[in-house]
Amino acid sequence: xxxxxxxxxxxxxxxxxxxxxxxxxxxxxSLLFFLPTWLVGLYDIFQVRHxxxxxxxxxxxxxxxMEELRPKIYQYFVESDTDGTPISRILRSxxxxxxxxxxxxxPFGTQLxxxxxxxxxxxxxxxxxxxxNIEEENLRVVVGSNHxxxxxxxxxxxxxxxxxxxxxxxxxxxxxxGARLGRFAHNTGEGGISDFHKRGGGDIIWQxxxxxxxxRNADGTFSEEKFQKNALLDQVKMIxxxxxxxxxxxxxxxxPAKKNTQEIAAIRGVEPFTTVASPPFxxxxxxxxxxxxxxxKLRKLSGGKPIGIKLCYGKDEExxxxxxxxxxxxxxxxxxxxDGAEGGTGAAPLEFSxxxxxxxxxxxxxxxxxxxxxxxxxxxxxIASGKIxxxxxxxxxxxxxxxxxxxxxxxxxxxxxxQALLCNTNKCPAGIATQDPTLxxxxxVKNKAERIANFHGETIQAVKEIIAAAGYEKAExxxxxxxxxxVGPTKVASLEEIYPSFQFEKREEKIGHxx
Numbered sequence: 424x425x426x427x428x429x430x431x432x433x434x435x436x437x438x439x440x441x442x443x444x445x446x447x448x449x450x451x452x453s454l455l456f457f458l459p460t461w462l463v464g465l466y467d468i469f470q471v472r473h474x475x476x477x478x479x480x481x482x483x484x485x486x487x488x489m490e491e492l493r494p495k496i497y498q499y500f501v502e503s504d505t506d507g508t509p510i511s512r513i514l515r516s517x518x519x520x521x522x523x524x525x526x527x528x529x530p531f532g533t534q535l536x537x538x539x540x541x542x543x544x545x546x547x548x549x550x551x552x553x554x555x556n557i558e559e560e561n562l563r564v565v566v567g568s569n570h571x572x573x574x575x576x577x578x579x580x581x582x583x584x585x586x587x588x589x590x591x592x593x594x595x596x597x598x599x600x601g602a603r604l605g606r607f608a609h610n611t612g613e614g615g616i617s618d619f620h621k622r623g624g625g626d627i628i629w630q631x632x633x634x635x636x637x638x639r640n641a642d643g644t645f646s647e648e649k650f651q652k653n654a655l656l657d658q659v660k661m662i663x664x665x666x667x668x669x670x671x672x673x674x675x676x677x678x679p680a681k682k683n684t685q686e687i688a689a690i691r692g693v694e695p696f697t698t699v700a701s702p703p704f705x706x707x708x709x710x711x712x713x714x715x716x717x718x719x720k721l722r723k724l725s726g727g728k729p730i731g732i733k734l735c736y737g738k739d740e741e742x743x744x745x746x747x748x749x750x751x752x753x754x755x756x757x758x759x760x761x762d763g764a765e766g767g768t769g770a771a772p773l774e775f776s777x778x779x780x781x782x783x784x785x786x787x788x789x790x791x792x793x794x795x796x797x798x799x800x801x802x803x804x805x806i807a808s809g810k811i812x813x814x815x816x817x818x819x820x821x822x823x824x825x826x827x828x829x830x831x832x833x834x835x836x837x838x839x840x841x842q843a844l845l846c847n848t849n850k851c852p853a854g855i856a857t858q859d860p861t862l863x864x865x866x867x868v869k870n871k872a873e874r875i876a877n878f879h880g881e882t883i884q885a886v887k888e889i890i891a892a893a894g895y896e897k898a899e900x901x902x903x904x905x906x907x908x909x910v911g912p913t914k915v916a917s918l919e920e921i922y923p924s925f926q927f928e929k930r931e932e933k934i935g936h937x938x
Contacts (some may be wrong), residue, residue, distance in 0.1 A: 484607025492525060494844060503536055509765075510832060510842060514812045518836040521881035523876035538563045542909045545818060548894030557887050561710075561897045564826045568757045568802040570719070572727025575626075575660045578607035579817055579886060579898060581881055583766075583808050584630050584665070584733070585830035586614025588678050588687045593862035593871075594838055594855045600868060601624025601837075601875025610829060612666045613665055613676055613701065615690045616653050623872070627658050630733065632665040633675055634701035636691040647724060654725035661729045661758070662721060664714075666705070669766030669809055672735035672780035675701035677771070681849045711741075711748035715810075718756050731758035731806070735766075736786030739793075746797040755803055760829065761787045784823060785810030788922040791824030795925040800824075812836075814885025822901040822918060837878035838871050 443833070460481060467473075467480035476483040476868050504512045513534065520527050535542060557628035560576075567574025582602060587595045596619060602609040602625030609625050613632030620627055631638055631650075638650035639930035654662060667673060678699040680688075706712040714732075722730045736742065749755040763783025781789070787807055794800040809827035811817060812833045820828050841852045846856040852867035890898055893905055 432824055432825075434581075443459045465864050485561075498842065503632065507842070510812065510836070515836055515842060517813060518833055518878060520880035522837040522878040524877050524881070525527070527881070532563050538909065538912070540909055540911060543815075543819065544907055545889060545893055545905050546640075546907060547892045550758075550894055552891040552894055552896045554887050554891035557891060560885055561899075562887060564804060566758050566804045566826075568728045568729075568755060570722060571729050571731070574757075575608075575729055576716070577661070577806075577827050578605075578879070578883070580811070580882055581608040581628070581806075581823070581827065581829055582610055582834050583811075583831035584610040584612040584663070584668070585835075586612030586676075586678075587617040587619060587690065587826060588614045588682055588858070589856060591854055591857050591866065592617070592619045593853075593866040595619040595692060596623050597866065597868045597871035598834060598875055599625040600629070600872035601879070602626060602871060604876035605879040607879055608660060610663065611639075613686070614678070616656070616659070617687075617690050619658075621658060624658070627656075628661040628663055629659045630663040630665050630908075632701055633703065633705050634691070635692075635707075636693075639692045641692070644707070651722070651724045654721070654728065659725075659728065661731060662725055663760060664718065664721070664730065664732045666732055666734040667703075667762070667780075668733070669735045669738070669764050669780055669783070671771035671775040671895060672737060672762075672764065673703055674772065674775045674779075675703045677701075679847065679849065681748045684858055685715045687858070697705075702863055711745045712744075712752065713752050715752050717750055719754050722757075729757035731760060731804075733760040733762060733808075735762045735764055736781040736789055739789065742790065742793055746793050746799060749799055750797050755799060755900050757802075758804040758806055758826075760806040760808055761790050761792060761825075763787075763807075767807040783807060783820070784922070787820065787823045787825055792925040795927065813881050814889055815883070817886050818889050818898075818901060819906050819918075821898050822903055822906050823922070833878065834875060835880075837875050839866065839874075 444898030450889040463484075464480035467476040467483065468501065470476065471485070475486060498507065502512065512561050517527065519525070525549050537544075546749050547662065549738050554561045563576045564579070565574050566577050582598050585598075590598075595620040599609045599620050600623035603623060607626070609620070609623070611620060611630050613634060613635030613636060616627065616629055627778070630639070634643065635645045637653050638646050640646045653659065657892070668676070680696050680698045683693070683696055683699055686694040691699065693699050708717045718732070721727065761783065761914050761915045762787060764783055787805065791800065791805060794803055794805070804826040805824055806827050806829055807820035807823075808829035808831070810832065811820065811830040817828050835855055836842075840855055840857050841853055843852055845851050851857040851860055851862060854862045854864070857863060886898070890901070893901070895901065901922060903922060904917050907915050908921060910921070
């Protein structure tokens with residue numbers, strides 16, 4: 424009955440318009456408004472994809488308008504300062520303020536519920552250290568094992584892996600230029616090294632994923648010649664072999680076809696305007712022994728630069744097998760980047776993003792303990808990645824065993840990201856996660872580079888102040904005993920109690936038995 428009613432209107436309304444036209448031509452101007460809406464309603468009646476629009480032509484479209492507006496209305500008018508996801512307004516605001524070097528203090532005390540389960544803090548010393556005695560080298564870490572000829576001094580905070588392709592050319596150039604201004608490193612992501620990385624002039628950590636972009640033969644296999652050409656660039660300071668990432672562990676990277684321009688395809692060595700799905704596995708190796716030998720090859724081809732691996736922590740037995748292979752072969756990566764399952768700036772299948780992989784804290788703890796157990800930690804640095812935004816996040820990661828940190832979303836916010844959650848649509852309004860030139864050109868490289876450097880500098884200063892407040896003059900003095908977490912209404916525990924460190928006196932007994 425409802426559709427018959429709308430069909431009746433579809434037939435009669437044009438007749439009414441025609442009558443109006445012949446009675447008085449002045450009324451014909453009403454057609455400018457009514458005719459388009461009538462045509463849309465008529466289309467809705469006969470389309471078959473949406474029942475709601477078929478049953479309620481024109482009016483049914485309001486549902487889709489409200490769905491589009493809902494996230495924006497929620498962010499600006501509904502959410503509190505503490506419950507925004509994935510990054511709360513409090514954290515977004517502190518990034519914006521530090522990037523702009525605006526006021527960073529807050530009035531009237533914390534908005535956090537300090538009695539809520541999960542709340543964390545670091546205890547201060549009644550005899551705090553003088554922060555001016557904390558020298559810059561104590562806020563950096565030297566990456567390079569005894570097999571490395573060109574160790575690199577890495578900042579405690581660096582730009583995490585985000586590829587050109589996922590990000591716009593202006594965003595990439597601004598990030599790299601900011602890294603140069605602030606003297607920290609920029610991870611390229613698996614999309615390869617572009618001219619925009621080179622133009623920025625900042626130190627590069629070149630990440631190589633399963634697609635071997637920038638070091639790839641036509642059939643997708645690893646090319647030693649192409650690898651060496653990029654690896655020997657002076658701007659490349661470290662090289663990172665990506666095994667998995669927190670956003671989609673066990674799943675290859677995804678570059679949507681609309682982001683795969685001719686320029687990006689040329690950099691990656693793939694067909695333009697096609698969806699590029701990297702395989703979840705490497706073709707250059709298939710087990711721990713082969714991977715260690717491959718890492719040694721990369722180190723030699725690069726002229727002795729630090730070679731690391733990036734992974735989201737998975738099965739204990741596989742990481743243990745990797746440690747055993749490193750002991751057996753007497754070789755190892757110069758660093759391991761642990762990416763938490765809470766990380767991720769790009770597109771990922773829902774199940775992989777929400778339900779696969781180990782969160783950063785547990786993954787970092789397990790990796791540190793196993794490296795200690797096998798006597799490897801003094802050779803291998805650990806880099807933590809996964810929702811690292813503030814100085815406290817860095818300090819907590821360092822206390823758990825990390826030597827340095829990556830930040831992706833923090834750096835995106837410093838670029839001007841408004842958390843529109845449109846990263847996978849090519850419609851990023853801030854011109855960051857898009858290949859639309861009309862959107863990308865709105866991002867001013869010089870201004871945003873300064874903001875990236877400001878955010879890094881102010882956050883490192885916060886780390887410095889926290890370390891001093893805890894009574895230390897070096898970041899390496901932090902331990903799990905320094906950080907506390909509320910685990911119940913009346914119970915508090917240190918991270919050492921929650922995540923016990925490996926007991927070194929048991930190491931020789933365990934290692935001797937296994938080897």
